Amino acid sequence: MQYDLDQVGDIVLSDPSIDNEDEYYEEYLQLDEDLPSPVPPELVQALPTSKFTELNKLNFSEENKYCTICQSNYEVGEQYLMLMCLHRFHQPCVSEWFKLKDTCPICKEQVAI
Ligand SMILES: [Zn+2]
Numbered sequence: 001m002q003y004d005l006d007q008v009g010d011i012v013l014s015d016p017s018i019d020n021e022d023e024y025y026e027e028y029l030q031l032d033e034d035l036p037s038p039v040p041p042e043l044v045q046a047l048p049t050s051k052f053t054e055l056n057k058l059n060f061s062e063e064n065k066y067c068t069i070c071q072s073n074y075e076v077g078e079q080y081l082m083l084m085c086l087h088r089f090h091q092p093c094v095s096e097w098f099k100l101k102d103t104c105p106i107c108k109e110q111v112a113i
């Protein structure tokens with residue numbers, strides 16, 4: 001009896017907690033839009049992108065073979081974006097990052113506007 005109640009409680013509680021986190025996240029992003037230094041999406045779009053190739057996989061140094069934001073390796077054929085400091089990231093990952101910061105996640109160099 002008690003065991004059954006616990007199980008039901010776990011299932012019911014898990015969904016609302018996810019919803020709340022989403023709401024907090026959205027509010028956080030909205031608040032951050034008032035800060036003076038986020039990077040405008042137009043600028044992120046204007047940054048050079050390239051496709052990760054087999055050759056890149058062989059030639060790139062280890063630190064350039066993965067995206068520091070999501071901590072995963074680039075797959076061949078994936079688009080990455082390069083900043084002025086020559087650091088590379090997934091385009092979607094860095095777009096999210098630039099909603100909060102205007103500096104490179106690795107070297108903290110400010111993105112030129
Ligand atoms: Zn990434």
Ligand SMILES: [Zn+2]
Nearest residue numbers: 085087104107
């Ligand atoms: Zn950098």
